[in-house]
Amino acid sequence: MMPIEYKNINYKYPGAQNPVFNNLSCRVGDPGFHALFGQSGVGKSTFARMVAGQLNGFAGEIADKEPKKVYYSYNLERLPGWSGVGEHIDKVTPETNKNRIDEIVESFGILTCMDSGFSRLSLGQQNRVNLARYLLQDFDLLIMDESLANVDEATREQIIFKIKEMFPEKSFLYISHSVAEVSRFCRNILVLRSFLKMPQALTIHGQDDIRGKQVVKKDLEETMLEIVNAS
Amino acid sequence: MLHKRLYQFVLVYFIGLAFLFTVKGVFNLSDYVIPSLPDIYITVHRVFTRYFFDVLNTLSVAIVGHVISIAMATAVGIIGRLSNWIGSLIKTAAFNIQAYPIVAVAPMIFILLGDGLSSRLLIAAMICYFPLLLSFIGILSEPITDIEHFYVHSGRMRWQLEVKIRAFENMNKLITVVAGSATLAMVGTIVSEFIGASAGIGYSIRIALYQSDLSKILVALFLIGIFTSLYLAVLEWLGHMVSRRWGEREAQGDRQVSGS
16 A cells, blocks of 8 residues: 655634644554554644545645555444444445454454344443454545553553464554553654644654564663654 | 322312412402302202313313424424524524513404414414423533534534433433423413303303302312313323333443442
């Protein structure tokens, strides 16, 4: 997949005094598991919505050489209450991806949730179910806006490893507030900063951990330090 | 559900009756103004059967009018939820028209359509239609972003699905609104009969008014209350069944979780 280049993006919410983006330039959409990191209120979700095509009214240039299927998932999403989780997932999964259902369901630890109603699941299970249905779509880039926020650390690790194994050619933009997590698992970390700082976005290389690889503690700490300094 | 509604009504009715007799005693009013208990008892024997069928007649018109108004409000509400010019036009029109008292138009309807069933039906439907429509538009135009997001961005959203999601998420509100408007349908039918029709309990109340016979009116009020309570209880029961059916899957989930 060809990446999307954003050049000199400017955006201000209607009625707001300050802009969210001030000559923001960056690149997203390279294959791999990447992160979008930044302090609260810096515009991560706004940027994600812009990438997903859900935000209009911004100025700047977008170099997008080929049309892409961008999906945006976030942790507060719910499934409709009239059908069970399994029935819903089966219904919304394209025929070509149906053979992946079992693998994803099993590796995400949500097999026992399939006959349940969504509202009866724990928050962590809800997060996993929601992410699973997105992964079963035909996407080029999937934005995961705190999509695993309520999932415990060990399960989160397993899920991220599984995503990397199953979708090496796809692009992911993982939004998280955990410096350690993005430093360890992500290939590139796009650090979004206040509109007063120039440049507003910096890219830092992460450790891109995969199953079986041992991340050197010193390298991880260096990456974390770089991210903290950048933000 | 039913017995609660009946108890409540009977209690309110007899409190009202006690109040009337207190007023009669305090101001020393004659039986001509407020009849005595034996007078009421005699009237019950005289008119009960006739009034029973009159109320039944009124109730059937109210139910048909109510069903028509629900169907109309659903159809127009689905169009009115849109954010384009048609939706805006419907919303504006509904807000403006509902501010006008429909009862004031009733004489015109009787002049144009006569004093038969169609006039009663139309007035009953119109009186409960606008409150229903405003509620339906409000409920159906409010996005349930947490659920709709996935469907919108995966290109699966259809208007039927959008309506289903919003109706499902607001099922309790819808049931309350529909049950509440049932009283309006009954009121509309009685008012229309009172104004100009030649059948129904409203018409009988008009005759009783001309005769200044409060005991007949009291019997009519009792029967109206009983039948309205019955209708509301049936609607609440239907709403309960719909909620239960729609929520069956979640209940299954409940059982599974508790069983595991």
